[in-house]
Amino acid sequence: MKLNIVKEDPWLEDYKEEIYQRWIRFQLAKEELVNVEGSLSEFASGHQYFGINFDTRRHGWVYREWAPEADALFLTGDFNGWDRNSHPLERNQWGVWELFLPFEPYKERIIHKSLVKVHVKGGGSSRDRIPAYIRRVVQDEETKDFSGQLWFPDIPFVWTDAHFSPAYTQEGPLIYECHVGMGQEKEGVGTYREFADIIIPKVKNLGYNAIQLMAVMEHPYYGSFGYHVSNFFCPSSRFGTPEDLKYLVNTAHELGLAVIMDVVHSHAVQNVSEGLNEFDGSDHQYFHAGPRGYHEVWDSKLFDYGKWEVKRFLLSSLKYWLQEFHFDGFRFDGVTSMLYFHHGLITFDHFEKYFHKDVDWDAIIYLQLANALIKEVKSSAISIAEEVSGMPGVCRQPDEGGIGFDYRMAMGIPDFYIRMLKEKKDEDWDILEFWKELSDRRYREKTIAYAESHDQALVGDKSIAFWLMDKEMYFHMQVDDKNIVIDRGMALHKLFRLFTSSLGGEGYLNFMGNEFGHPEWIDFPREGNNWSYQYARRQWSLAEDPKLRYQFLLQWDKAMVQLIKKNRVLLAPFAEQLHADPKNKVLIFRRGDLIFAFSFHPESSIPDYKFRAPAMGQYQLVLNSDDREFGGFGRIDSSKTYFTNQNQELSIYMTNRTALVFKRID
Template sequence: MKDAKILPLVQDESWLKSHADAVYERFVRYQSAIRDINSHSGSILEFARSHEYYGFHFEKLRNGWVYREWAPQAHNLFLMGDFNHWNKYSHPMKRNYRGDWEVFLPYEEYKDSFVHGSKVKVHVEADNGAYDRIPAYIRKVDQNPENHDFAGQIWFPKKEFAWTDQKFSSKSQKKCPLIYECHIGMAQEKEGVGTYLEFAENILPRIKAAGYNTIQMMAIMEHPYYGSFGYHVSNFFAPTSRFGDPEDLKFLINKAHQYGIAVIMDIVHSHAVKNINEGLNEFDGSENQYFHPGPKGYHEGWDSKLFDYGKFEVQQFLLSNIRYWMEEFHFDGFRFDGVTSVIYYHHGHTDFDHPDKYFNDGVDQDALLYLQLANTLIHTFSESKISIAEEVSGMPGLCRECEDGGIGFDFRLAMGIPDFWIKTMKHKPDEHWDMFEMWHELTNRPKNERTIAYAESHDQALVGDKSIAFWLMDKEMYFNMGIDDKNLVVDRGIALHKMIRLITISLGGEGYLNFIGNEFGHPEWVDFPREGNNWSYQYARRQWSLADNESLKYKQLGLWDKAMIKLIDEFKVLSASHAQQIYLDAEKKILAYERADLIFIFSFNISESFFGYELTLPKVGDYLNILNSDDSKFGGFDRIDNKIHYSTNKNGVIKLYLPNRTCMVLKKIE
């Protein structure tokens, strides 16, 4: 008889057998939590509806507006705003039968003053003093650019947004996600903040033409400081007003769906801004309402507050937040920020050099449970929704179903791959690039857990670091990117830029991610306006004119990326099983492998080109070169004839011409 404690995750990963009890215990905790939620609310979908109770709502039966707030340790709450001329004390809130604070505004009395767009705050008297706060469930926040003051806004538009995306489903994107990571504010070429509507008009057509099927939006949840890249969230239910109104965001997502593009949000449930005036910190006067008290509730590296995931009300707040974004804005899923920090009390600041550390070294079991519940909610809401974890430790079962003993994500970001590329470029001359290490870094992942591969994301482009293009070419990009310019640094950089992307997308995972503009080698770094750069937007924008200019090599890199994405999509490479290595020559720096019935061949050799180079392919027959990085339209030197058919002998041996720093893809002719 099978041991009931041996879950499928442990059965599939034999190295976990000594930790079978720990895996089973987290499964039991999950089952118990689901039972409690079902007992409390009927289902996890119903449990995730607190945003329909708290905040501002019009109640037809009572014919008026009700505002509710959870603030268990506060002494007094008062609603104030434009409607009462900001009188702090004229509208006291009272505790209702549930212990929540509540105030009711009759329609007839307030129909002319409590109106769409008017501003509100809640005055809270508590142990920490008296503060004017923004309601926790506010749907829109107004930012005054002159004094940086935040205020909640009543948002009851007369006409509901008219969605036209009823037939759209992200089911196919979930199978083979080609993700375009983007930031709305920095997406335009102008030196300023871009808008949702500008993105819909100017950038969505570019993404569609480039072949990406999913966009990952950063910095959507309201945040006080623009330069935080959206990672210091203050108002979890409010799309940032910097980029426009909520209806503008809906228009953008609806438009993306019309293009057949899925939209996922970079959701920040890993921490929150510590600001008292704008955020949730000490809302009811205590340290332990939403967050852990004391040092446990503070992330020193991020200077932010950490949620208490074990608290029932916090679980409901965060899960309702997930449902809200899917239901109200039609997001197709989420990329969860900082999952490693969430999972471990030490936030990942250790070497994960022993399996014990995944189960016994500072693991926050409440946080793991919350992530299981979040993924259960997402996939119960719709099977086509996508969940991605930004996780670096390699937590076993992260992308396995909860019923198998896992955490329930669909994908994990392969954070080790961009780290590998940056370290290689920074610390190793080309002749010391290690082909065995390259193969290992790009293939070392569980067979039953799906991975999003990427060469670089926004993390690698931030000021203090450099994009891959800038690591490869640096200042030469300012002077030698013309089509006819002769420059060895740029020639090398363009060749490696193309190769790094193709080997990463074809070998590294079951999905792929690119940061906005990096597909054409966007120069320089990302740096938001701040005092240190005189509040400049010079580096907080994307220079599309470079990619559009026929006389620049940026255009060629963009064409390569488009051709690469098209090939990967057409042949369903990402949904194919893991690649099989055909050949590796460490000395000559040549690597070949098969995936999705295509043959990928790379020569990282720095100077030698090889004539009649022999490789043994898995299948005998004739092959056609369907993609070649040395094509002149991609910034190459046309050393490879694309018209040649390559034939194997009876033993499957093929002879090729392999120029240095090139890659090609062969397809068997049926």
């Protein structure tokens, strides 16, 4: 036990014992599981025991369900004419119910695409439910009811990705966050196959090395963005079949892109008919009882991570997605909510708030087990925490006093940019505040930086492009149309992205469409917009139209990503500030082999601007946001080379609202 995070941060000395207990509790929990099941991976094989599986030894189907407080369970479906009484399950001493269906009598009835439910009596009620471990759920177009669907096609999917290796291990994660359903330009729900054939090549062309898929797990309400999950082993059927999702992942791997899944284990939809809520008739089977089991802000149910079968259920879900669909890792949603009894709905202004009475140890243990399992099942897999509180050790290993994630999301960066745009004039921006915000992260805890989140593109908020240019985007984005609002917006949009990717972390993320400044918000079909798909899509044609300026923002993104990859910027040590000039709003720093020079000044362009270089020699300008190919004004000769003077200084033309990147060539 090393407890490195305490050794490296003296402020944590007062909490050394509690951090030590993180490791102790994890070791005890893991040991308990391993002693019973043989390994963590074996424990996380609940989907091979529960649900409906074919038992080759007994030569028939076995359906098992954990429902400890239920009075009776009956399997019902197409196979028995939806009779709710003919096929009862038997209960064992552990609250697990079981039904065996021999192959011969049922081979013509238990078939591919059969619909099933389980009728549960308990808690004074009697309801049709969807089996908890079901692999596929479909919705009836007329009644809108959801049912479980048996899924065992005759021809298995053929994977061709045996030799795939994630490039993020060599380049750092360059993640393109996306939503399959709204990934097409058409007004309708996109499919897994459309996304694979049309969108993934676009991502590959831009240079990203991973995609992060939202809304994969089945969710009854489309407009929830996939965050109110009902069925934790089901790829959403609204986008296609399980084989279609496998086709998407396989296609991405063939093109060299890793596929990260946005996994939601922080809460679950409270719907009784579609989800897990009150499954066995109680309010505390999978979730905490009473108010503790309900998230008032999210209107959803909260898991009881201390329960054996809840841990098995959630961990099995992770293993299932890794093995069955070849995902390359997970971005865990809502980690802050999991860590604290108050769900992070406070201000974190003192170390005391990361420890003691407010911390949910069961949740921390679960996350430690989850991260250990991910590496055990797939060593190259990545785990990312959406964690805003800044809890120490989230991205350190348990034996160092941590929770085990590889990365955390730098959630403060998008909020910072929006705050600057909303609350301050450009001339009042403090470039030292910019530096502090993007460089303020925990020592040796890697972060994924992003300039804007998908939340900022939703109705009720604005993307950075919309904050910068607003309605002018509808009228003045033509190449030959001169407009000062658009000029400012495009310049700053480029600066924010490069500033974020070069300084903000050890990984970079972009939400689809933001790379070219998508002009419209996201609004899913709902009663308030007459169930329209007009805004639940992405207008790729805007960036492909040579008459519009969106193309320049797209080309900038491509050049920026290629630069970051080629020079291994994300793998380089923390940036070194070389020069800060608050008056002229110029900030220059080195990261890896590159020098990044930013001017956020709204007006001042300074010839013969001098700063001390990190070494004597000749430097080449390798990226210039003011180039005309990126929609700039072409004020700087990008072919020029720069030599240090006798004082080891470089002299450059530092134009306003410009980002320049230099590299030493001798």
